[in-house]
Amino acid sequence: xMTGGGLSAAGHVDIRHGHATWAPGAANxxxxxxxxxCQMQIGSMTKAQQRPLVQEFRLLATPVVVFLLxxxxxxxxxxxxxxxxxxxxETLRQPELSGFxxxxxxxxxxxxxxxxxxxxxxxxxxxxLECALGLFLAIFLSPLIERRSWLMAILMLPLMxxxxxxxxxxxxxxxxxxxxxxxxxxxxxxxxxxxxxxxxAFWTLVVVETLQWTPFALLLFYMAxxxxxxxxAEASAMDGARSHHRLWYIELPLxxxxxxxxxxxxxxxxxxxxxxxxxxxxSGPGGSTASLSIYIYEAxxxxxxxxxxxxxSVILFVVSFAVLYGLNFIASRRKGANR
Amino acid sequence: MTTLRWxxxxxxAFAMNFPIxxxxxxxxxxxxxxxxxxxxxxxxxxxxxxxxxxQVTDRLNIFLYLFNSLSVALIGxxxxxxxxxxAAYAIARGRLGERTLLPFIVxxxxxxxxxxxxxxxxxxxxxxxxxxxxxLGLILSIVNLPLALVILVNxxxxxxxxxxxxxxxxxxxxxxxxxxxxxxxxxxxxxTSLIFGFITAWNEFLFGLMLTxxxxxxxxxxxxxxxxxxxxxxxWGVASAVMVVGALPPVLxxxxxxxxxxxxxxxxxxxx
Numbered sequence: 147x148m149t150g151g152g153l154s155a156a157g158h159v160d161i162r163h164g165h166a167t168w169a170p171g172a173a174n175x176x177x178x179x180x181x182x183x184c185q186m187q188i189g190s191m192t193k194a195q196q197r198p199l200v201q202e203f204r205l206l207a208t209p210v211v212v213f214l215l216x217x218x219x220x221x222x223x224x225x226x227x228x229x230x231x232x233x234x235x236e237t238l239r240q241p242e243l244s245g246f247x248x249x250x251x252x253x254x255x256x257x258x259x260x261x262x263x264x265x266x267x268x269x270x271x272x273x274x275l276e277c278a279l280g281l282f283l284a285i286f287l288s289p290l291i292e293r294r295s296w297l298m299a300i301l302m303l304p305l306m307x308x309x310x311x312x313x314x315x316x317x318x319x320x321x322x323x324x325x326x327x328x329x330x331x332x333x334x335x336x337x338x339x340x341x342x343x344x345x346x347a348f349w350t351l352v353v354v355e356t357l358q359w360t361p362f363a364l365l366l367f368y369m370a371x372x373x374x375x376x377x378x379a380e381a382s383a384m385d386g387a388r389s390h391h392r393l394w395y396i397e398l399p400l401x402x403x404x405x406x407x408x409x410x411x412x413x414x415x416x417x418x419x420x421x422x423x424x425x426x427x428x429s430g431p432g433g434s435t436a437s438l439s440i441y442i443y444e445a446x447x448x449x450x451x452x453x454x455x456x457x458x459s460v461i462l463f464v465v466s467f468a469v470l471y472g473l474n475f476i477a478s479r480r481k482g483a484n485r
Numbered sequence: 486m487t488t489l490r491w492x493x494x495x496x497x498a499f500a501m502n503f504p505i506x507x508x509x510x511x512x513x514x515x516x517x518x519x520x521x522x523x524x525x526x527x528x529x530x531x532x533x534x535x536x537x538x539x540q541v542t543d544r545l546n547i548f549l550y551l552f553n554s555l556s557v558a559l560i561g562x563x564x565x566x567x568x569x570x571x572a573a574y575a576i577a578r579g580r581l582g583e584r585t586l587l588p589f590i591v592x593x594x595x596x597x598x599x600x601x602x603x604x605x606x607x608x609x610x611x612x613x614x615x616x617x618x619x620x621l622g623l624i625l626s627i628v629n630l631p632l633a634l635v636i637l638v639n640x641x642x643x644x645x646x647x648x649x650x651x652x653x654x655x656x657x658x659x660x661x662x663x664x665x666x667x668x669x670x671x672x673x674x675x676x677t678s679l680i681f682g683f684i685t686a687w688n689e690f691l692f693g694l695m696l697t698x699x700x701x702x703x704x705x706x707x708x709x710x711x712x713x714x715x716x717x718x719x720x721w722g723v724a725s726a727v728m729v730v731g732a733l734p735p736v737l738x739x740x741x742x743x744x745x746x747x748x749x750x751x752x753x754x755x756x757x
Contacts, residue, residue, distance in 0.1 A: 217605070290487075302739070304505070307736065324511070324519055418596075418598070421690040
């Protein structure tokens with residue numbers, strides 16, 4: 147979420163940069179592509195020698211597997227059981243099987259589809275805007291940043307602040323009496339806009355999200371841009387290529403894998419958005435800004451509709467993992483084809 | 486051209502940091518100035534809001550929120566790295582779970598976290614972990630796990646295999662190699678994942694909102710309490726000061742992290 151997502155952002159960058167960033171099929175930040183393979187360390191040993199080694203490796207991986215089984219596996223099973231049960235806060239320990247009623251309830255709930263549509267549209271729009279802006283800034287500002295890397299620190303600052311706090315900050319920024327934006331708009335343009343009203347709330351949220359996460363795209367693109375070998379620029383200059391030709395025919399194609407990855411990450415984070423939207427608009431006005439995450443949260447905590455909330459989260463669970471594994475599959479196929 | 490670039494930089498930096506600037510400026514305004522001057526410029530700066538923030542009341546206790554955030558972020562970060570390091574070694578050197586465990590954990594980073602929030606809530610109710618720092622810290626370690634694992638797997642893969650082989654010849658076990666040889670060499674990667682993890686955990690909101698109510702409330706959730714109007718409406722100056730204080734630790738850490746990033750930038754440029 148975004149969170150989670152937050153600063154994990156820069157982490158990807160770091161990893162990414164351990165490898166040739168611009169090369170097609172290089173390790174990608176979300177790990178959606180396959181990692182480079184490493185040589186077998188134990189290839190030269192005999193089978194008998196290997197066995198205790200494998201056992202020891204198993205032992206080393208055990209804690210994380212057990213931890214995940216307890217804190218994700220068990221809840222996932224609970225989720226599945228409750229999704230096909232009649233359950234309320236009073237009957238948590240005795241769920242009664244009720245078939246697919248909960249799924250039917252979700253499926254026929256207009257609010258569920260509205261939230262899905264919000265999440266999809268929000269993710270897509272913010273991803274495209276952030277990447278377009280980030281790409282422009284990364285290339286246009288690179289001559290400045292190359293010499294003064296602290297400029298990047300200033301641009302990266304929004305990534306360090308919790309999205310929930312940024313959302314709260316915009317409550318102040320957009321407030322009709324104490325907020326500077328309505329104040330300046332009124333003073334200089336005589337305009338008074340409603341930023342969180344029915345027609346505008348969605349767009350306000352898009353701007354809020356875009357302004358906070360454009361630096362993420364900017365950082366990725368800047369480093370991909372910097373990783374393009376200077377020989378390529380020199381060679382193309384020798385061949386008489388103009389700078390915009392070089393950008394269009396050489397540099398952007400080289401950056402394409404990074405661009406795809408950035409679009410994907412930002413879409414995912416936009417799709418599952420919760421924090422800033424929740425603190426800024428709740429789900430209002432009239433449920434128009436409920437993302438899927440907020441829909442599930444409200445079904446559970448505000449309406450006490452456990453069955454519905456759990457069924458919706460099972461749907462989201464299945465769809466997310468299906469899509470992610472699909473992407474992994476495509477990425478590994480493409481990598482195989484490139485070889 | 487250079488002037489134009491500076492202009493674009495100025496506009497971008499201003500727009501993207503705008504909410505932070507507004508909050509910073511508002512936190513130095515007196516209650517009287519707030520009602521007359523919504524602009525960015527502070528006419529009579531005062532520290533009253535910060536003094537008010539640190540005044541503990543029954544309803545609002547910023548020290549508790551900060552302490553909670555610190556504890557859950559530490560638990561969530563240290564546990565994540567402690568779990569990820571041995572697993573990363575098994576994945577990178579033993580090639581164990583390269584096609585199962587690794588993609589699964591990495592995909593966790595991209596999954597909407599709300600999926601697990603509801604069953605975890607119910608599980609925590611049974612285990613009496615609701616509204617405890619330990620409970621929230623445990624969950625935050627799941628949030629941090631994907632990134633820590635990817636960083637550490639990549640770091641170990643980049644190490645030469647001779648390192649392990651030499652130690653194996655000397656009769657060391659894999660576990661000994663991990664803690665005596667690999668971990669010390671991977672210290673930069675471990676520190677990086679600790680810092681990223683700390684920032685992520687400190688900034689987390691969804692699980693804090695769902696799994697805590699009073700005793701273990703982290704600052705991201707606690708800050709929103711200051712916006713719940715009590716009697717005279719929201720005290721914007723105080724609320725701003727809370728946000729400044731709550732955002733400060735990750736921002737400061739982020740500036741440290743920034744150096745590491747630029748370090749790896751140059752390293753990447755060499756490799757590229």
